[in-house]
Structure formats: structure tokens, C-alpha cells
Amino acid sequence: MPVASDFSPSRPLNPWIVLGIPLLTALVLVLLELTDLDMAIARLFFDQATGEFIGRHSYFLEDILHDRAKQVVIGFGLLAIAGYGASFVLARLKPIRRELGCLVLALGLSTGFVTPLKAATAVQCPWSLSQFGGQETYSKLMEARPQTDKPGRCWPGGHAATGFALFALFFALRDRRPRLAKVALAAAFTLGTVFSIGRMLQGAHFFSHNVWTAVFCWLISLGCYYLVLYRRKAPAQEIAGAVATGN
Secondary structure: OOOOOOOOOOOOOOHHHHOHHHHHHHHHHHHHOOOOHHHHHHHHOEEOOOOEEOOOOOHHHHHHHHHHHHHHHHHHHHHHHHHHHHOOOOOOOHHHHHHHHHHHHHHHHHHHOHHHHHHHHOOOOHHHEHHHOOOEOOOOOOOOOOOOOOOOOOOOOHHHHHHHOOHHHHHHHOOOOHHHHHHHHHHHHHHHHHHHHHHHHHOOOOHHHHHHHHHHHHHHHHHHHHHHOOOOOOHHHHHHHHHHHOO
């Protein structure tokens, strides 16, 4: 991210894209509650012969794709925090202090919202359900939870949030480095998707859990960007632009 003393107003946000797509996705997810899609997909990853999910004891999925990958993202977050703190001391970082602050805020909120929602919703993991060798009773997101001594902690997806939280990097780069921002967006989407599939193979989450997580992370990063970084044109610039175009 190059250092600059200031930059021009932000490129306009298209609400039909940045808000319309995630909200439409959320609506589709609500409608999917009327189907058994989550269970159907989960069954694809369940081995009836062994009575376990095919990735349940995978070293790669658990130790590399889950533990080590999470540590890398946490390390990135710590670097962002260090960079933000250093921007109060190092003149070179001062011009991008707002971007670093927005990045830290969005990363923190995109990962911090998960645990409280898990506790509030008490949704069971697939591997805990009687259909997949566990002892718990299945219930959809918007249904009442059956009585149990072990409430679930599986909605939304924590590991998916680790990847999709990097949507924050796209917004931090959007105004100064738009091309690099697109790369960051693709990387965040890819990483979140890979993390999601890995956990589904292990029986840790249903499909919808991860898609909900992506929606939340996107909206959180968008909100942080709009509040902290987004710069509208000044009235004088808007008038000048209207005159130049003949409107």
C-alpha cells in the first residue's frame, strides 16, 4: 500500500452489488430452511461404512488447513494491529493510519461476532447429530432447540470467518490500490471457501453455516469501510462534475 498524503474521493459504491447480493443471499438462506439441503450435502461427506465423516480424522484438514492456517491469519491480524500502532510513531505509516485502523476494526469484528452468536443460537454440529453417529437431535436454524445437556456451538462457522474476515483487506485497499484490492477479494473468498469445505468434510458445519458467515463478514467489512474510509465528493466537486457532463 503506497504512502500518500491524501487521495481523491472514493469510487462510488453500487448498493445493488455491495448490499443487494449479500441481502439476496441471506433471503435465499432463509428460504433454504424450508428444504433439507444442508442434510443432503452433509450426507455426501459421511461414510456409512465407517460411521464417520470422511475428513473427521484427516491430519491435513485438522492440523494444516484448520490449526496452522488459522494461526497464519491470526498472525496477519497481529501485524495489522502492530502497523496501526506504529502509525502513531512512524511518519511513513501515518498517511495510511485510517486504512490500518479500518482493517484492524473489520478483522476484529468479523472474527469476534462468531462466539457470541454460537452461544446464542446453540446450533448443533453435524458430527454431534444422531444421523451421523452422535447423540444430539437435529434442528434447523430457526427452529426451537431440543433439550440437551450439551448445547451446540456451530452457527455461524468460526473457521470460515477466519478466511472471510479478509474481506476487510479488500476494503482497506479499495481506494489506494484498486487492482490489488480485487486480488485480495478473490483471495479472501477463496480462502473462506476452502476453509468452509474443509470443515464440512470433517462434519463440523453445514453448508448454510458457512454461507451465513460469508454474508456477515462482508457486511461487517462494508460497514467499517463506509464509516471509516469511504469519502464522498464534496458539494463543489459534485457541482463541477454535473456542469462538466451537462447535467
